[in-house]
Amino acid sequence: MDEDFEVVIIGAGMSGLGMAARLKEAGRHAFTVLEKAGSIGGTWRDNTYPGAACDVQSHLYWYSFGEQPDWSRTYAGQPEILHNLERFAAHHELAEHIRLGVEVTRATWSDDDGSWLLSTSRGERLRARVLITAWGQLSRPAWARVEGVDSFAGTQVHTARWPDDLDVTGKRVACIGSAASAVQLVPAIAEATGRLTVFQRSPNYLLPRQDRALADDERAALLAEPERYASLREELYRERDGWAAGLRDDGNPVREQFQQVAGEHLGAQISDGELRDRLTPDYAFGCKRVLISDDYYPALSRDNVDLVTESIVRIEPEGVRTADGRLHEADVIVHATGFESLNRTGGVEIVGRDLLTLREAWKEGPEAYLGVSVSGFPNMFMLYGPNTNLGHHSILFMVESQIDYVLQALGALDAGRGRTLDVDPEVQRRYNEELRRDLAGTAFAAGCGSWYTTGEGRVVNNWSSSIEAYRERTAVFSPRDYVG
Template identity: 35%
Template sequence: MNTQYEAVIVGAGFGGMGAAIQLNRLGYDNLLILDRESDVGGTWHVNRYPGLAVDIPSATYSYSFEPNPHWSRLFAPGEELKRYAAHVADKYDLRRFMRFGAVVTGAEWDAEHAHWTVSLRDSAPVTAKYLLTATGFLSQPRKPDIEGVDTFAGAVVHTTDWDDDCDLTGKRVAVIGTGATAVQLIPEVAKAAAELTVYQRTPIWVSPKLDFRVPKALQRLFAALPLTQRIARLAGTAVLELMMVSGVLHYRQAPLANKLAEQWCRAHLRRQVRDPELRRKLLPRYTFGCKRPTFSNDYYRAFGKDHVHLETSAIRRVDESGIVTADGNRREIDVLLLATGFDLWETNFPAIGITGRNGRDLGAWWRENRFQAYEGVAIPGFPNLISLNSPYSYSGLSYFTTIESQMRHIDRLFTAMRRRGATVFEVTSRANEAFLDRMTDRIGDSIFALGRCATANSYYFNPHGEATLLRPSSTVNAFREAASFPVDDYSYA
């Protein structure tokens, strides 16, 4: 059986494009990028709800080798991220590899032919020597398991499937959810709705957002002198590292950083919410960092408006025209907005069925043997697989630090394989177990082990209660190890 492609990449978001760019640099040109959506961009193609913007400084949320000097704001709106994705696809000539509307249903390792067979919903399977999964962490929408949602007669809109024809002007609107998406959405909905009720399960830590329009003169400076933008990127990264690495992952060694971040957020809440009872409801009861924090200058203010209501009683059921809470209160609504986030663990690890050597099912193996991946990319028993959305892969707060450290790993691994005249790689169980032990030890110093996280309902924790999404190290460490890991941690054939 002939192998059709050198590599199949599942996902045409920033992770998949980064992998394709790196493979091109290594000389691989017979690639296929599959994506179920209609265009590039991943989450920035799917999401288009009002208020959508990147929630970290734009300069840090881009490839370091492809800076964008033309961000209009410090925190760029979503449509600019979508345009940036299209720019990258065009500049690096990636569209010739892309096939859209291609729903991957599974992949299986064929030991006889030493390649992967990738199954598609509406077309014939394809084969490739290497499989790279870049399905994103935020790719599987979570629908709330609430009685009666399907019986509601009005419009029901999930933020990942925004209906541009849904006019909220003068409507009675309900939003379920108060995560990072809702923090951006709620102030915008409040501007249009006649009445807005927000149903909160878990409050979120919110920091002031130092956002501003980037002057054209500064954009021209960034374009003319890229070093100036690199300096801005380093400054933004340093702040994010302080919050995530020092305050969250190194909590035992630097508890003061976490305390300062928490007090900063508390002060922001006090400034913007004068009503002590409302402030009590909006104040998280879990330690800062147990759940991803966010930035906003408008979220708390929205609850100060007379037509905006915060409901903290659990939802009992939804009927044809309203929502009933556990305390018996019922509120009539016209539109139901679901800002209920994403299902990371149950449907996203992995996002497709992957069967490795000797019939090993990746999803079942993870659930039976703990969630794990060597350096966040490789799993024993799965030859020639690079899993870009794996346990311990996410580094820092910017997804691009994760992507670029993984690109370095691919470069070192594929170069070592070629040097040996091999075409198959597989991480050894010994190396994987040593890495898992090291990550487990480091998590013991983090807020996830030492803080009050039980009430956070955080996607950082897997179904076993372990915080295995984030790599418990600095971005500098992740980059260093990606470029220097022992190549003998893999076997080659």
């Protein structure tokens, strides 16, 4: 074995960096962060497509600890978020703990010495008492599964793998997909393209974004008065956590209000009745991810932009063929088709007790206890694990609750010499049964076929309620929930 660590973290995105910083704050320095890419940043490193930005307010989309960034806008773009992540890592002196270009291929639990044995693509072997996965839910791009996809004679890209040198000026661009990344990309490139064709499988609910640049005096006041900064975060936090009620499937007034706002937003920005009909969802509000944009609808109204709702039957060398027989010629095809949200093993073969693999344990869909621990995989903790995604708020508040929980678990391990922590399978079963019952009352379970669910309709990505409810549930680590 090459090296021993107390903790190994896989992934140097926002979750992994946050965990690393908190470990250092707690005086725990015997850890390393393994990142397969050549730089840190996770999703904010990978998603560099034009218009990429966060759909949570800047002052809410950050850790509650450490230095607060000087945000330039109410909603930050990808370059600014990545820059602040790099500053965060430097501020907490994390570079000495991060190994770039190191891909973990296998992690195997050993009952003999109570540790995880890790192998990397470079032939390295590491031992860790505790394994923390921080590879997120949306890290592996999903390309459109269409006949003839490899036959296209032009350029094909995925929004999460946008080439630095791609110039779409004057070109015919086909955008397959019309959801979260598309509503940012389309307005950003529409004016430059010769022709932009957007292929929509189903319409989305859009709410106004109301983004704006922050004035210099606003920024200066927030940085000079930490209590003002904290007050703004708290105000935004409380407002958005109240939105969780709008995702319940019980006809509550919050949901009805949001649906009305979305309808008014569409009506105000799209005057063409036929186009407006094609952009009107026929499913429950919140069943699919609710999007925010001020410029997507106006972009679709441009003379050089077409919205196509006919289904795609195949891709040909010259472009995209739809079910009505029409060939939509293109020079560039953009796959704005999201991620493999059910492939939650990060590309790593995780082998727990009795040679049980995580892939096998999750053959009917990912599940965990509190989204953090999986029975049969001792001393392994997940950040942004199953059923911890949100439809209304900043995921970082969920992740911080998980980080606090993991730190408590480390303390429990310290308190028991030679101890291991493997969540009791009955505890995990009861928790997930309760969670599924609660999720049944949400819009996520309304049957619209979103990426939140398995093919059988089981919600495996999202939390069922407010962040406050999750915080309360994870506030105290209970060793009684775990066996040795």
